[in-house]
Amino acid sequence: MTTIRDIAKIAGVSISTVSLALNDSSRVSAKTLQKIEQAIHETGYKVDPVASSLKSGSSKLIGVVAGDVANPFFGRLLNQIQSCAIEKGHLVIVSASRGVALHEGQILDFLAGQRVAGILLSPHGKDQEFIDHINRLRMPTVLFDHKVEGLETDFVGSDNILASAMLTEHLIRLGHKRIALLAGEEGLYSADQRTEGFYKTMQSAGIDVDKSLVFDAKYDGDLAYAETMRLLTRAQPPSAIVAANNVMALGALQAIQDLGFKCPDDISLTCIDDVPWSDVIQPKLTMAVQPIEEIGKLASDMLFERIAAPNRKIEPRTAITTPKLVIGNSCARPKEV
Amino acid sequence: MTTIRDIAKIAGVSISTVSLALNDSSRVSAKTLQKIEQAIHETGYKVDPVASSLKSGSSKLIGVVAGDVANPFFGRLLNQIQSCAIEKGHLVIVSASRGVALHEGQILDFLAGQRVAGILLSPHGKDQEFIDHINRLRMPTVLFDHKVEGLETDFVGSDNILASAMLTEHLIRLGHKRIALLAGEEGLYSADQRTEGFYKTMQSAGIDVDKSLVFDAKYDGDLAYAETMRLLTRAQPPSAIVAANNVMALGALQAIQDLGFKCPDDISLTCIDDVPWSDVIQPKLTMAVQPIEEIGKLASDMLFERIAAPNRKIEPRTAITTPKLVIGNSCARPKEV
DNA sequence: TGAATTTATCGAAACGGTTCGATTGTGTAA
DNA sequence: TTACACAATCGAACCGTTTCGATAAATTCA
Numbered sequence: 001m002t003t004i005r006d007i008a009k010i011a012g013v014s015i016s017t018v019s020l021a022l023n024d025s026s027r028v029s030a031k032t033l034q035k036i037e038q039a040i041h042e043t044g045y046k047v048d049p050v051a052s053s054l055k056s057g058s059s060k061l062i063g064v065v066a067g068d069v070a071n072p073f074f075g076r077l078l079n080q081i082q083s084c085a086i087e088k089g090h091l092v093i094v095s096a097s098r099g100v101a102l103h104e105g106q107i108l109d110f111l112a113g114q115r116v117a118g119i120l121l122s123p124h125g126k127d128q129e130f131i132d133h134i135n136r137l138r139m140p141t142v143l144f145d146h147k148v149e150g151l152e153t154d155f156v157g158s159d160n161i162l163a164s165a166m167l168t169e170h171l172i173r174l175g176h177k178r179i180a181l182l183a184g185e186e187g188l189y190s191a192d193q194r195t196e197g198f199y200k201t202m203q204s205a206g207i208d209v210d211k212s213l214v215f216d217a218k219y220d221g222d223l224a225y226a227e228t229m230r231l232l233t234r235a236q237p238p239s240a241i242v243a244a245n246n247v248m249a250l251g252a253l254q255a256i257q258d259l260g261f262k263c264p265d266d267i268s269l270t271c272i273d274d275v276p277w278s279d280v281i282q283p284k285l286t287m288a289v290q291p292i293e294e295i296g297k298l299a300s301d302m303l304f305e306r307i308a309a310p311n312r313k314i315e316p317r318t319a320i321t322t323p324k325l326v327i328g329n330s331c332a333r334p335k336e337v
Numbered sequence: 338m339t340t341i342r343d344i345a346k347i348a349g350v351s352i353s354t355v356s357l358a359l360n361d362s363s364r365v366s367a368k369t370l371q372k373i374e375q376a377i378h379e380t381g382y383k384v385d386p387v388a389s390s391l392k393s394g395s396s397k398l399i400g401v402v403a404g405d406v407a408n409p410f411f412g413r414l415l416n417q418i419q420s421c422a423i424e425k426g427h428l429v430i431v432s433a434s435r436g437v438a439l440h441e442g443q444i445l446d447f448l449a450g451q452r453v454a455g456i457l458l459s460p461h462g463k464d465q466e467f468i469d470h471i472n473r474l475r476m477p478t479v480l481f482d483h484k485v486e487g488l489e490t491d492f493v494g495s496d497n498i499l500a501s502a503m504l505t506e507h508l509i510r511l512g513h514k515r516i517a518l519l520a521g522e523e524g525l526y527s528a529d530q531r532t533e534g535f536y537k538t539m540q541s542a543g544i545d546v547d548k549s550l551v552f553d554a555k556y557d558g559d560l561a562y563a564e565t566m567r568l569l570t571r572a573q574p575p576s577a578i579v580a581a582n583n584v585m586a587l588g589a590l591q592a593i594q595d596l597g598f599k600c601p602d603d604i605s606l607t608c609i610d611d612v613p614w615s616d617v618i619q620p621k622l623t624m625a626v627q628p629i630e631e632i633g634k635l636a637s638d639m640l641f642e643r644i645a646a647p648n649r650k651i652e653p654r655t656a657i658t659t660p661k662l663v664i665g666n667s668c669a670r671p672k673e674v
Numbered sequence: 675t676g677a678a679t680t681t682a683t684c685g686a687a688a689c690g691g692t693t694c695g696a697t698t699g700t701g702t703a704a
Numbered sequence: 705t706t707a708c709a710c711a712a713t714c715g716a717a718c719c720g721t722t723t724c725g726a727t728a729a730a731t732t733c734a
Contacts, residue, residue: 003690014714019692029712049450050391051690055719059387061430061451070416072409072613079407079433086437091447093398094431096416100423110428113386114398250614257617275614276409277587280594282619340720351684356722366682388720391689 002043010039022047053115058310060090062303063111065104066122066145069096072276073246073292077144080296081120088304090117097124105133112137118303123148126189140306142299146189147318154306156299156319160190160272163288163323164197164242167270170286170325171240172205175333176268180213180231180238182224182248191219194244194272213238217248224251232259232267239334240268246275249285264332272323284328291321339380347376359384390452395647397427399640400448402441403459403482406433409613410583410629414481417633418457425641427454434461442470449474455640460485463526477643479636483526484655491643493636493656497527497609500625500660501534501579504607507623507662508577509542512670513605517550517568517575519561519585528556531581531609550575554585561588569596569604576671577605583612586622601669609660621665628658 004022008015013032020027021036028036039045053059062085066074078094085092093111097104104124111119118140123130126148134141134151142154164181171179181198184191195214202209213231217223224243228251231237243249249271256263263269263283274289275281298319306314341359345352350369357364358373365373376382390396399422403411415431422429430448434441441461448456455477460467463485471478471488479491501518508516518535521528532551539546550568554560561580565588568574580586586608593600600606600620611626612618635656643651 001690005690015691016693016715017713020713023692027712032712046446046450048391048690049447050387050396050452051719052692053719054385054387054391054690054721055692057719059451060447068416069419070409070412072407072412075407075409075412078431079405082406082431082433083437086432086439091430091432091444091451093428094415094419095423095428096419100420102423107428109383110386110397113383114396114428115387250617253617277612277618280587280590281614281617338720342720352721353685353723354683357683360722364682369682385720388689389722391691391720392722394689 001048002045004045004047006043007036007039007045010042011035057115058117059115061093061114061116062090062307063108063114063116063119064092064094064121065097065107065111065119066094067096067098067124069094071247073273076292077296080293081300084297084300084304088307097122105130108133108137112139117307118142120144120299120303122146123151126187140303140310142303142306144295144299148189152316154299154302154317154319156295156302156321157190158290158295158321158323160193161197161200163272163290164194164244165201166288166323166325167242167272167286168198168201169205170327171242171268171270171331172201172207174240174268174331176240177207177334178210178213178236178238178240179207180215180241182215182217182227182241182243182252184216184244184248185218186216188219191244198242217244217251219245219247221247221251221254224248225255228252228255229259232256232261238267240270240331243269243271246271246273246287249273249287250275253281253285264330266335268331268334270331278326278328283330285330286328287326288323289326290323294321338385339382341382341384343380344373344376344382347379348372394452395454396452398430398451398453399427399644400445400451400453400456401429401431401458402434402444402448402456403431404433404435404461406431408584410610413629414633417630418637421634421637421641425644434459442467445470445474449476454644455479457481457636457640459483463524477640477647479640479643481632481636485526489653491636491639491654491656493632493639493658494527495627495632495658495660497530498534498537500609500627501531501581502538503625503660503662504579504609504623505535505538506542507664508579508605508607508668509538509544511577511605511668513577514544514671515547515550515573515575515577516544517552517578519552519554519564519578519580519589521553521581521585522555523553525556528581535579554581554588556582556584558584558588558591561585562592565589565592566596569593569598575604577668578607580606580608583608583610583624586610586624587612590618590622601667603672605668605671607668615663615665620667622667623665624663625660626663627660631658 004015004018008018018036021033025033082092095107120142122145123143131151144156147155183195215227217227241252243252270286272288278285341352341355345355355373358370362370401418419429432444457479459482460480468488481493484492520532552564554564578589580589607623609625615622
């Protein structure tokens with residue numbers, strides 16, 4: 001491998017001059033710069049990122065930590081983050097924080113150890129210890145998906161309350177009153193917000209929520225399947241279901257089909273989040289879709305802004321994207337109204 | 338930050354002794370080891386991975402390079418690789434090789450620069466220059482999905498020929514003769530194999546392939562959509578379609594639905610690859626599914642075996658997994674037989 | 675008991691950069 | 705001409721490890 005020493009020797013200058021030229025070409029004279037560039041070109045020299053990280057304390061890597069890496073939602077997000085990162089000459093270390101032997105904190109430590117330039121995090125933890133941990137890293141951090149109260153970082157998410165409100169409102173307008181909610185895991189920021197949007201909308205429509213129609217299915221497809229089975233076979237079943245995410249909606253749809261019910265004739269179904277290839281699913285689901293690529297772009301931009309200006313003090317920012325209501329044919333008027 | 342120097346001072350030994358103890362505890366006496374461990378425990382010391390990489394030439398990172406990061410197929414694979422890596426104390430740098438500003442070779446160089454312990458690669462290139470490039474890296478490498486002739490590395494893939502043969506055979510048994518193929522991009526290893534499996538099966542059944550029914554849709558959903566439109570509206574349309582991957586199948590299905598055709602009544606459809614939540618798609622597709630998690634596990638195991646024994650010469654291995662035929666209800670007997 | 679091995683530990687030289695303070699050279703104002 | 709500012713360059717220390725060769729101590733063997 002050719003090192004900076006070799007370049008210095010070939011160009012006939014000192015090592016420090018080469019380093020200076022490499023990091024800020026205006027610091028050396030045009031003549032020297034030319035000699036150095038020539039030497040670099042001849043040898044195909046590349047600065048060693050590891051050595052550089054060791055001394056400078058920062059690398060061309062960013063860390064992305066999210067819950068479920070297999071969810072297509074995350075795939076699209078990662079894809080977007082990835083292109084943004086590459087544009088800035090960075091690569092992405094990605095890790096799941098759940099369902100993995102390592103604790104979320106350990107993963108963050110690992111990333112910090114690698115001197116990543118910044119972290120994009122969909123946090124799982126939310127207690128004070130977690131907050132302290134993040135603060136201790138002193139690293140550009142942007143949260144997405146889940147906001148953590150008391151943590152002074154940037155945050156990008158979509159308007160969860162609006163999303164479930166949209167869907168609930170849509171159903172109410174069709175005449176539904178007995179609306180079930182397949183909620184996400186209680187305690188998770190996005191899940192709680194989505195639940196809140198549901199309750200609020202029902203309330204302002206003057207409809208009492210039947211608590212037995214609200215179930216914490218923890219964003220899990222199988223739980224949603226089981227609960228939908230129960231909902232459809234009970235006395236006084238709901239006439240519509242709001243699923244707080246895509247996976248649960250598909251679980252519910254499966255249950256509906258397996259029981260031989262027809263959607264939307266027997267029951268209406270809506271959900272938050274996009275479903276891959278939703279166009280070919282019959283019935284086409286009515287959904288509140290989040291602009292995933294936009295979220296990825298916003299989060300990346302915020303992060304790289306901080307990375308570019310490491311010493312400047314930037315006030316924590318919050319970006320909330322607006323979900324879009326996509327009307328399918330999974331909702332109809334309730335049978336007896 | 339506490340460094341190895343601090344530990345040495347606290348334990349009252351030299352730096353090199355600490356390093357020795359850290360990397361192979363049998364190299365130091367029990368008494369010294371105990372003192373060192375005590376000091377580490379007190380301070381919460383962690384070795385600096387970057388400094389370690391610089392000197393030792395290897396890190397606890399592995400690189401994964403694949404075509405399309407947004408495809409759920411890759412999401413599930415990544416998920417699997419990820420857990421395997423974490424089990425071995427490694428994290429994953431992931432990058433797309435296509436549709437990205439950087440060239441595949443540059444990404445590999447970047448990874449090598451980071452001293453990744455090994456690379457999992459679904460290669461895009463296949464020419465001699467590419468082969469030389471990989472060889473020059475001298476790094477544990479496992480290829481998946483696409484095999485490159487002439488490259489002496491491990492390879493994990495599924496039996497593509499068998500996969501398309503299964504589907505074609507299935508259709509032939511139902512009585513189909515005019516079968517269309519939506520092929521993957523010509524020149525890509527997996528695509529060519531899938532095409533080969535189709536032709537072979539048709540041949541041994543004594544059916545002449547109508548070349549106008551074979552179309553290179555480049556694994557692309559939109560192209561498949563357009564071609565299916567053409568196929569269905571032409572004179573003498575096919576009675577069945579084999580799609581070489583999931584994305585193209587969904588494009589085809591969309592076209593079928595948009596034209597008001599019924600699957601499988603008007604046309605049968607099958608594909609290679611799993612489709613996320615295929616159970617709720619009507620009709621449920623008949624598919625040859627690859628054992629994604631198994632592929633991820635096999636590839637990771639091979640890689641970490643090489644990483645664990647860096648100097649041992651291991652002959653290149655090839656693992657071919659067997660796809661499974663999943664019967665849905667997207668295939669029926671052709672209309673007039 | 676003395677020589678030959680083995681074991682435990684150490685000092686110092688890397689690994690390949692960055693960066694600070696010092697040095698030299700050039701142009702400008704007094 | 706002297707003094708001073710400023711630009712260009714340099715030497716050396718440092719980032720936090722690993723590892724090699726050397727040394728000292730302990731053990732084995734004849």
